[in-house]
Amino acid sequence: MASAHPSPATPYAEWDSETRLALLPLGRIFDAVRIPVAVAHRAFAGHDVSVVCRRMARHLHGGPVIHDPEGRRYYALVPPGTARDWQAPAAQCLGEGTYLGVPHPTLTELAPGTRLLYWAVPMARPGKLCQMSDVLTVAMVGGALPHESDVAGS
Template sequence: MGSDDPTTVSARLAESFNGGPVIHDPGFHRYYALVPPGTAEAWHTPVAECITAGTYLGVPRADRVESNGGTRSSYWSVPMSRPNGLCTAADVLALVKVGHGLAGEDES
């Protein structure tokens, strides 16, 4: 996202995913974009994993919308704004591919 600042990253994710919800797990340095059920069956990229049914994902309380200081607890980087208002797989895949391409440039 071009920044290490969580507030900047959250704003850019919200824009990229049209407000679709994203959970940040700072302990494992991961972001989880919530996508419709069944997305994993059509997910064909080795660049990022799409977790499948039966996978445990800790979901923060609805009011945890920012990092809690020095803790490593998950929070909503982009809170869910409406029922069924999920990220689209196409938006997530596009961002993953751009990010992967930029990471490859950093390594050269």
């Protein structure tokens, strides 16, 4: 992950800070698909974050996903260049020219009493990313399913 930064020592210093978050540029090593929590939870038919994360890990074949509980988003890490071809309006793909806050590799669950970013699906090995087609399926299914409030009002 640190190799995504022009100065690979910088992320290590940032990961050692209080936030344990490094800002990494997108577009060279990976892009990131920003998926709203509501879209992901509809796609995986669950409201419990731990259940959704397990289902996400299975569907994305262990591809890495960051959860931002404060911003109510997930970020699926995908191959660089994905942003150029992204076609799902329910989720946005971020690429070159954008920085992403990436949690320390050991933050694999929500720290008690915090709202810090963590790995919902930890990186299995260096270079292992989510496949664009798998993430696209999540975005398309979650974006197409009705909101519970829409169903309740019928």
